[in-house]
Amino acid sequence: MSIDWAAFTPYTALAGGALIGLASAILILGVGRVAGMSGIVGGLFSGHHSEQWRWYFVAGLLASPWLYQLVKALPPIEVNSNIPVLIVSGLLVGIGTRYGGGCTSGHGVCGLSQLSLRSLVATASFMAVGFATVYVVKHLLGFGAN
Amino acid sequence: MSKLIALLSGVIFGLGLIVSEMINPAKVIAFLDLAGAWNPSLGLVMAGAIAVALPAFYVAKRKKNSVCGMEMHLPNNKIIDTRLIVGSLTFGVGWGVAGFCPAPALVSAAAGQWQAIVFSLAMIVGFYIFSVLERKT
Numbered sequence: 006m007s008i009d010w011a012a013f014t015p016y017t018a019l020a021g022g023a024l025i026g027l028a029s030a031i032l033i034l035g036v037g038r039v040a041g042m043s044g045i046v047g048g049l050f051s052g053h054h055s056e057q058w059r060w061y062f063v064a065g066l067l068a069s070p071w072l073y074q075l076v077k078a079l080p081p082i083e084v085n086s087n088i089p090v091l092i093v094s095g096l097l098v099g100i101g102t103r104y105g106g107g108c109t110s111g112h113g114v115c116g117l118s119q120l121s122l123r124s125l126v127a128t129a130s131f132m133a134v135g136f137a138t139v140y141v142v143k144h145l146l147g148f149g150a151n
Numbered sequence: 152m153s154k155l156i157a158l159l160s161g162v163i164f165g166l167g168l169i170v171s172e173m174i175n176p177a178k179v180i181a182f183l184d185l186a187g188a189w190n191p192s193l194g195l196v197m198a199g200a201i202a203v204a205l206p207a208f209y210v211a212k213r214k215k216n217s218v219c220g221m222e223m224h225l226p227n228n229k230i231i232d233t234r235l236i237v238g239s240l241t242f243g244v245g246w247g248v249a250g251f252c253p254a255p256a257l258v259s260a261a262a263g264q265w266q267a268i269v270f271s272l273a274m275i276v277g278f279y280i281f282s283v284l285e286r287k288t
Contacts, residue, residue, distance in 0.1 A: 038157075099278045
């Protein structure tokens, strides 16, 4: 393993992370809800579409890049996947997060913040597979290798 | 009031993802690439988020109602089963391949990035497929 120090951005990572934590704190203390993205958006399809706070949260999320751009240009969004790969991976993320009851925000941030063993198992599972998947795709299959 | 708070939370959440550059799949994949040129940034994003959210959840657990008077909906599910693990493993594959998880995908899509739009539409179809399968069982 070698650390890519040039690409490592500790301060913006911590600051952005703190904002994500703040947003989660506001939602739980203000509205009594967990800021789990797959649950909030996915829940709209599982009979929770009448819960208006979900729509407002999503509206705020979708507005965020435009508000950011009032001040600064967006950081780069670099995607190396083609359309079939995007579709298959999107389906896997959609079904997997709902089946597993959460994603990086719900289990990874909010769940771990509640010291939930269930969320720790979920986070360890998707992280481990994430590491393994990148290893296979990049180093065994040779896609996107640099 | 609760709508405004939810809106504000959504905006701040999205800004956090942008500031931390987690909307960039290349940066996410660089974190997951232990064998390559590893970028530990995402780890610090999670650490920063948990450092702020942890005390909030500590307080929330000891309260019956939210500031807006709504009931606290804290997950009380402690079950660790194949559903949790298989679901999370499935998510991990999609995340590792594309570098998108749900929130960053939606923010990038809202910014007009076309690949994120394709991914997000597929993800929403995935949410829908799950809801249909759940209704049947």
